[in-house]
Amino acid sequence: MIQSLHQDISDLDTGMEDKTEKVNILRLTAESTSEIEDTVVREFPLTIVLNDQELVTLLCSPADQKNLAVGFLYSEGLINGRDEVKNVTFNEGTGVVRVETEGGDVLAREALFSRLITSGCGRGASFYSATDVTGKKVESPLQVSVSAILALMKDFQHRSETFRATGGVHSAALCDTKNILVFNEDIGRHNAMDKVFGECLLKDIPTDDCLVITSGRISSEILLKVARRNVPILVSKSAPTNLGVKMAEDLGITLVGFVRGKRVNVYTHKQRINRGGI
C-alpha cells in the first residue's frame, strides 16, 4: 500500500492492533506456572529515502511513519520547512518512506553521516552548548502556571494507551497552556518527538509559544529538536542530564523536569513559570 502526501497529508492512526502483537508466554513465580497470552510492542525498521538516496534506518513503532520521516529530516537540518517538501510516500511492504524535496540533489547522506560522526569531536562538549547549532536563542513571552503544567501532564499520561498495555513506549506532545494539540508515541523517545514535529510541519501547525511534553529523559539531542522548532518550554516527567540543562540555559528554553504528583522542578529560564495557582 502506497500512501501519497497529496492524497493524505498525515498518516491515519493505524490503531492499537498494529502497534502491538500478541505472544504466548510462561508467567512464573517460584511456586506456580501459567501459560498466558501477553501483549508486546512492535518494533519496525523504517528506512528513509531522501531524493532517491537511502539515508538511514530507524527502529520505530509502526504508525505515523511519514510524520516520523519528515520530523527526523527537519530535526537533522536536512529540510527547513513545509514548502521544501514536494512529496512523501510510504510503502508498508518494503518499510520505506520516500521524501522528495525542492532542489533535491544535496549531499544529504554525507551531511548526515558527517554530523553523526563528528558531533562533539575535537570540540568536545562545547559543541553541545553552542547556540550556533540552531542559530538563535528561543525568545517567547509565554508564561504558564504550575497548576497548568500539572494538569497537562495528567492528561498526557492518560493518553498513552500503548505504554499502559505493554510498558515499552515513550510519548511526546505539543500543547498550548490548556490543551494537548498533537500527541504521539513510539518505542524511541527521539522518534516520538520527531513524529510530533513532523505532523506539525506537514499540517502547518505553529510551535512558537507552545509547550512540549516528553515522557523521557531530557538529553542534549532532545534539546536540539525542541530548539529547532523554537519551542520555549520543555516539560518531562523524567530527569534532565547536565548537558540538557546547560543547552536549555544557552538556547533560552525553560526546562521543567520530574513533573510528578503535585510538584515540578524548574531548571532554567524560570521567568516563564507563573508561580501562582492558575
Added chain:
Amino acid sequence: MIQSLHQDISDLDTGMEDKTEKVNILRLTAESTSEIEDTVVREFPLTIVLNDQELVTLLCSPADQKNLAVGFLYSEGLINGRDEVKNVTFNEGTGVVRVETEGGDVLAREALFSRLITSGCGRGASFYSATDVTGKKVESPLQVSVSAILALMKDFQHRSETFRATGGVHSAALCDTKNILVFNEDIGRHNAMDKVFGECLLKDIPTDDCLVITSGRISSEILLKVARRNVPILVSKSAPTNLGVKMAEDLGITLVGFVRGKRVNVYTHKQRINRGGI
C-alpha cells in the same frame, strides 16, 4: 590525563562525583516555592578513534570510557576478540578514546556507516530475524531457577546508585546463576551493555553460560549485542519488543522480561528456566 591499556587495563571507577553534577533549581507546587540544590546525571560526548580514523561520537556517562569504546567496537563487529586490540588510550581533555588494532587499515568507518544506513533496507524486518547477523545460534546447557533470577534482580537493583540519585540511568550486568560478575550503568541502555561487554573483553572474562541483566527495554539491537557474546539468557525488568522476541527465538536466547516483585515472564527458549524453587 591519558591512560594507557598497558598501565591499567580497565578504567578506574571515577565514582559518583564525576557521573553527576549539582544544579540549583526551583521546586514548585501550586502553593509553594523552594530553591534547592538538585543532582543531575552527566552526559559526555565520547569520540571513538579506531586506527587514527574518527569513527563515531557516543553520548554517554563519563566513566569507563575505554570499556565502552571496546564494547561498542565489538558489538558492531569492528573487532572480534581481545587479541586484536593492541592499545587503548583515553584522553579526558579531548573526550577521545583511541583504539589501535592488529591489521588496522580496514575501512571501519565505511563499514559502520554502511551498517547504520542499510540495516533493514530492502530486506525489511527479515534482516533482524536472521541468525546470519551473528553467524550462529547460542547453544548452552545453562539452567537457572525463577528464585535465582528474582534474587539476582534484587541485587542488580540495589547496585544502581546513580539511578537512585538522579532517575536517569540504565544498568547492565553479567551474572552467573548466583552472583553479579560485572556491573555498569550509563545514560544509554546500549552503552551500559557495551561497557559490561567491553570490560569482559579487556579482562578476558568469559560470557558463555552466563546471564545478562538489563534495566531497559529489550529491542532488536540489545539482542544482537547479547548474541555476539554468546550469552544464553537475557533478563530485564522491562518489556521486550516483538522483534526482540523474534530474534531471541531465532538466536537461541532465553528471554525473561518484566522481572518485578515475585514473578517473571518467559518469552523464548523456556527449557533453560527451572521452574522449581532453588
